[in-house]
Amino acid sequence: MKKFIAALLTLSMLFAGCAALAEGIMTHADYVAAELDSEVVVETYVQAKQSWWDNKATFYCQSEDGAYFLYEMACSEEEFAKLVPGTKIRVTGYKAEWAGEVEIVDATYEILEGSFIAEAADVTALLGTDELIAHQNEFVTFKGMTVVGIEYKNGEPGDDIYVTLSKNDQEYSFCVERYLTDPETEVYKAVGELKAGDVIDVEGYLYWYEGVNTHITSVKAAA
Amino acid sequence: MxxxxxxxxxxxxxxxxxxxxxHGSRGLSPFEIPNELDLSRTHEITFWAKNDTNITQVEIYEKAIADFEKLYPNIRVNMRLYTDYGRIYNDVITNIATGTTPNVCITYPDHIATYMTGVNSVVALDELLIDERYGLGGSALMFDSPTREEIVPQFLGECMLEGRYYALPYMRSTEALYINKTFVEKLGYTLPEKMTWDFIWEVSDAAALKDEEGVYALNGQKVMIPFIYKSTDNMMIQMLRQKDAGYSTAEGEVLIFNDDTKDLLYTIADHVKKGAFSTFKISSYPANFLNAGQCVFAIDSTAGATWMGPDAPLIDISDDKLVDFEIEIMPIPQFDPENPSMISQGPSVCLFNKEDPQEVLASWLFMQYLLTNDVQIAYSSTEGYVPVTSKAQQSEAYQEYLARRGEDNQLYYDVKIDASKLLMEHVDDTFVTPVYNGSASLRNAAGQMIEEVTKSVRRKKTVDDAYIEKLYADMVSLYRLDSTGQGAASTVDSGSLGExxxxxxxxxxxxxxxxxxxxxxxxxxxxxxxxxxxx
The missing domain is CATH 1.10.287 (Helix Hairpins)
Incomplete structure (x- = not known):
């Protein structure tokens, strides 16, 4: 009986795998290996919503095997409201790179059954290494970072905040993205109050702009 | 009972x-100039400003407001900052519907044409401009305002919509070609005195050669975009103008979907296929590629000059990526170099109508203050802008600024000052496209066609007649170009539904x-x- 169930399970998994293959759904490794400008199909989970604008929306997504940044995906405002963190979606679009950020553009999607919220992966030890980019777009944490300075994009609160943090005498750029976390959010206010020399733990999405440029979602005094 | x-x-x-x-809402009554500014009341006005992600520009706005409020202590100016014209446009449209527009707003004439569909929402400035007391150079002003004649006529003319002035020019720029001269010469070419499209494409194709490992011969890197364009809207518009090809009529008839456009798209597709061309929307900021030695030709606004070159005051890439090279700045390439043609662009300011004419008059004074020499010279010096008044251009302070070209790599950065000079020398070669309700959509479509063709070639799709035909149809549908230009004339000073x-x-x-x-x-x-x- 056990053998029969095991065989049944194997078969059903094979069928599921075949179905995915038939639909051309990629693993994250497939996605990483895909050429720029090629069509990609992935199944992933919404982690955070950056913005909705003119029937286009930008999302941070992550699956168990890796993360994706969906830039200006076709999406109505009503649908945007439905795509809450955890929602599983199948995305079809094109792999692109903009200023070092690998993303999916010109995408469409369909909502699937399932839910997943990623835990922040501690990538502090990877700062300054070539391995860090393998975690691009993931929800991550950096621990024990020292504040070098903050700078409002427009010189005053309202727009992005550029944050420079250091670790082991090396400086790194971070950003409070006002469309992800607007000036009314706790993190925007908390970052605005940081002082040079503060030692903090940071969480955010490992975005890239001419190098690593994490979009911060929370800060707290280092444990 | x-x-x-x-x-x-x-x-x-x-x-x-x-x-x-x-018969629908009639909206606001047309603005009438009060006899006197009521100085016994406090007037609180809002100013929506745009900066080029440049803190100095923000500081200049703040100083202008502070200086103005010192002159008029009963006028309080609240500023809201934007770094994107598109966002201002969308917010204004939203606020017209709710009657909460700003008082003064940085904008483009294309956008004003749409704002004007709100009933009397934008103030026609004709009477204000010549008002003896509060007009340009008026006797009741507490500051040294330029006269109407002192605004560069081409720039003021760009603010005329349907026979009336609906804006004042604030700053003017054009596009410039920023060149890695070192690379051009390394490829065995010499820069011509007047740049042509043929030269650009030929050198760009040569620069796109790479080995089997994907390393480019020219820079030894795995990244090279020989020719990158920031605003593909402008690219298409200027190419069509230089070819004297159809774009639109003044009344809003769309002419862009023609064979000249098709030929241009084929040319672009051909060079994309060779790896010679990309765009800002697809790749990133031209300045970043130029400064990293990953680009030969970058076309961007003269108002982006402070980001261009290895010694630029503003750099957005890390030191380890920055390479040293000789930079050259020239007017954009031409099809007929003896008759150059380039776009005139840059922010204008418009005035929104309100129930209280005193509030509008107070706002008009602030708007006019933005044209004083102090503001004009300070702001234009932040980038390769040109002041919009001859009063500022000819002032001793501005002439001294120009003369000090190259003294440092900050205020007197040579590329930036050269960019300003480029426009001043070519004011008569500039043009603007017709403005009407819907012209902003046509502009977007013009650029989007280049973006689509570029993306399609990169995605190995076939760009042929059938593709172009579908592209044209998609653009008409997406930007609703079958209905543009209609009703624009009838909406001014009349009900939103016309008489x-x-x-x-x-x-x-x-x-x-x-x-x-x-x-x-x-x-x-x-x-x-x-x-x-x-x-």
Whole structure:
């Protein structure tokens, strides 16, 4: 009986795998290996919503095997409201790179059954290494970072905040993205109050702009 | 009984009132200039400003506001900052609907054409410009305002829509070609005196050569975009203008979907296929590629000059990526170099109407203050902008600024000052596209066609006649170009639905008359009954 169930399970998994293959759904490794400008199909989970604008929306997504940044995906405002963190979606679009950020553009999607919220992966030890980019777009944490300075994009609160943090005498750029976390959010206010020399733990999405440029979602005094 | 009749009569009067107003909202009344600015009241106004992600520009706005408020202590200016014209446009459109527009707003004439669909939402400036007391150079002003004649005529002319002025120019720029001269010469070419498209494409194709490992011969890197364009809207518009090809008529008839456009798209597709061309939207900021030695030709606004070159005051890439090279700045490439043609662009300011004419007058004074020499010279010096008044351009302070070209790599950065000079030397070669309700959509479509073709080639799709035909149809549909230009003229100073047609007016009058007769009948019957009751 056990053998029969095991065989049944194997078969059903094979069928599921075949179905995915038939639909051309990629693993994250497939996605990483895909050429720029090629069509990609992935199944992933919404982690955070950056913005909705003119029937286009930008999302941070992550699956168990890796993360994706969906830039200006076709999406109505009503649908945007439905795509809450955890929602599983199948995305079809094109792999692109903009200023070092690998993303999916010109995408469409369909909502699937399932839910997943990623835990922040501690990538502090990877700062300054070539391995860090393998975690691009993931929800991550950096621990024990020292504040070098903050700078409002427009010189005053309202727009992005550029944050420079250091670790082991090396400086790194971070950003409070006002469309992800607007000036009314706790993190925007908390970052605005940081002082040079503060030692903090940071969480955010490992975005890239001419190098690593994490979009911060929370800060707290280092444990 | 009496109260019932009264209620009935009141209801009828109310219905009549509703009927009289059923032709949509008439919006605000046209602005009329008050005789005197009421200095006994506090006027709080809002100014929506745009900066080029440049803190110095923000500081100049703040100083202008502080200086203005010192002159007019009863006028308080609240500034809201944007770094994107598109966002301002969308926010204004939203706020027109709710009657919460700013008082003064940095904008483009294309956008104003759409704002004007709100009834009297934007103030026509013709009377204000020449008002003896509060107009340009007016006697009641507390600051040294330029006269109307001192605004560069081409720039002021760009603010005219449907025969009236709806904006003042604030800053002007054009596009420039920023060149890695070192690379051009390394490829065995010499820069021509006047740049042509043929030269650009030939050198760009040569620069796209790479080995089997994907390493480019020119820079030894795995990244090289020989020619990158920031604003593909401008690219298409200027190419068409230089070819004297169709874009649109002044009335809003769309002419862009023609064979010249198709030929240009084929040319672009051909060079994308060779790896010679990309765009800002697809790849990133031209300055970043140029400064990293990953680009030969970058076309961007003269207002982006402070980001261009290895010694630029503003750099957005890390030191380890920055390479040293000789930079050259030239006018954009031409099809007919003896008759150059380039776009005039840059922010203008418009004035929104309000219920309180005093508030509008106070706002007008601030708007005018932005054209004073102090503001004009300070702001234009932040980038390769040009002041919009001859008063500022010819001032000793501005001439000294230009003369100090290259003294440092900050205020006197040579590329930036060269960019400003480039426009001043070519003011007569500049043009703007026709402005009407919908012209902003056509502009977007012009650029989007280049973006689509570029993306399609990169995605190994076939770009042929069938593709172009579908692209044209998609653009018409996406940007609703089959309906642009309609109604723009009729919306100015009239209802949002235009004047009532004669038949509709007659019908409404008939209905109103019928109601009057019904009321008269009801009142007469009531009076008769009352009289009978008394008997």
């Amino acid at each position: 009496k109260s019932k009749h009264m209620a009935l009569a009141l209801l009828l009067v109310l219905m009549l009132a509703l009927l009289s107003g059923c 009532l047609p004669a038949m509709s007016a007659a019908l409404l009058s008939g209905i109103a008359l019928a109601w009057v007769l019904i009321i008269a009948y009801v009142l007469r019957e009531a009076w008769k009954k009352k009289k009978a009751a008394v008997r």
